[in-house]
Amino acid sequence: MLVHQANQVASEIFRPNSRKYDRAEHDYPKELDMLSALMDGMNDGGDRGAGTAGLARAAADSDGIVNGANMSTVLGLIELCWGDVGLALSLPRQGLGNAAIAAVANDEQKKALRGCWAGMAITEPGCGSDSAAIRTTAVRDGDEFVINGEKIFVTAGQRCDHVVVWASLDPKKGRAAIKSFVVSKDNPGMKVLRLEHKLGIRSSDTATIVFENCRVPRSALLGSEEIDTKQGFGGVMQTFDNTRPVVAAMAIGVARAALERTRELLEQAGLSPADYAADRWRMPAAVATFHELEAEWEAARLLTLRAAWMADNGQPNSLQASMSKAKAGRMATQVTLKCAELGGALGYSEDELLEKWARDSKILDIFEGTQQIQLLIVARRLLGKSSAELK
Incomplete structure (x- = not known):
């Protein structure tokens, strides 16, 4: 039922408005307001929608097998991003910051923040892939923290009403001192400096935000104030174990859209992939390439489902989350670019969405940890090396 619902949203709302908001960059997609009300109703009724707000790791001692x-x-985001990645990222109250709240916040914080729309502020001008190198600080002052710093590439940074910001309690203590804070957008110490113009996902706003003596209560801190140098910053990093399969799902969705349209174009040209399934020795190059792309897509899909299943069943999935993100991100750029190529002139023109899908897919190989960082994480896990031992 969830997959069907998400597919209907993608086909009836996202696809018809996809090109409109690609051209009207930074315009808010007002068509999404109705969807947000629907998803709120589903969540209030105990049903799960297709957004990130409900993400959380199950207890390790959960009984039985859980989906x-x-x-x-x-599964929901695969369908939504089959429709449009940028619009999926623009759904109110379904930001990546909401996933952080679901993963790290205590029950009291979750109750207080119910219904908020939270962006995620991690990347800084001098800190990209190495999240442990952030320079934004949060200094304790009585019953408050004072945050100072600058964050870039904040998805939904202008439209959201809260921002989950990563800051260090003590830069001298390294990554263990990095904590996440929820900051309301009406806080006078936080300001949206500018919006970015982008290659793809243009319907999603991407902001630069500055924090100048931004005061937040101690209750804004997600997790413990304690700086545990032995644990590192596993608490805030747990968010990625939940959200990296989500980004992988986005890649699977947009790649599937490109594959389906390319199959239709090949069939119109008299090169139906199904006609050569049992006669591979005389398969045209275009059809052979298409079959290879389908195989790559299926491999990424299975890795992603495995990582999500492990999180639902209380199993550590950091390795699998990075594997799925690395595979799906690379697969999506490969598939969408090759599909645009197979489409010939149609693949390069705005008469089709193939060129847009090729542009949209690139970010999925970059944000939530680049391709290179994911491969580094995988290598560390497989070899049993720490971040200090394998850089």
Whole structure:
């Protein structure tokens, strides 16, 4: 039912408005307001929608096999991003910051922040892939923290009403001192400096935000104030174990859209992939390439479902989350670019969405940890090396 619902949204709302908001960059997609009300109603009724707000790791001692919030989010976002990645990222109250709140916040914080729309502020001008190198600080002052710093590439940074910002309690203590804070957009110490113009996902706003003596209460801190140098910053990093399969799902969705349209174009040209399934020795190059792309897509899909399933069943999935993100991100750029090529002139023109899907897919190989960082994480996990031992 969830997959069907998400597919209907994608086909009836996202696809018809996809090109409109690609051209009207930074315009708010007002068509999404109705969807947000629908998703709120589903969440209030106990049903799971296709957004990130319900993401959370199950307890390790859960009984039986569970397909829960992580699996439903992945399956739903595959469908939504089959429609449009940028619009999926623009759904109110379904930001990546909401996933952080679901993963790290305590029950009292979750109750207080219910219904908020939270962006995620991690990247800084001098800190990209190495999240441990952030320079934004949060200094304790009585019952408050004072945050100072600058964040870039904040998805939904202008439209959201809260921002989850990563800051260091003590830069001298390294990554263990990095904590996440929820800051309301009406805080006078936080300001949206500018919006970015982008290659793809243009319907999604991407902002630069500055924090100048931004005061937040101690209750804004997600997790513990304690700086545990032995644990590192595993608490805030747990967010990525939930959201990296989500980004992989986005890549699977947009790649599937490109594959389906390319199959239709090949069939119109008299090169139906199905006609050569049992006669591979005389398969045209275009059809052979298409079959290879389908195989890459299926491999990424299975890795992603595995990572989401593990999170739903309380199993550590950091390795699998990075594997799925690395594979799906690379697969999506490969598939969408090759499909645009197979489409010939149609693949390069705005008469089709193939060129747009090729542009949209690139970000999915970059944000939530670049391709290179994911491969580094995988290598560390497989070899049993720490970040200090393998850089």
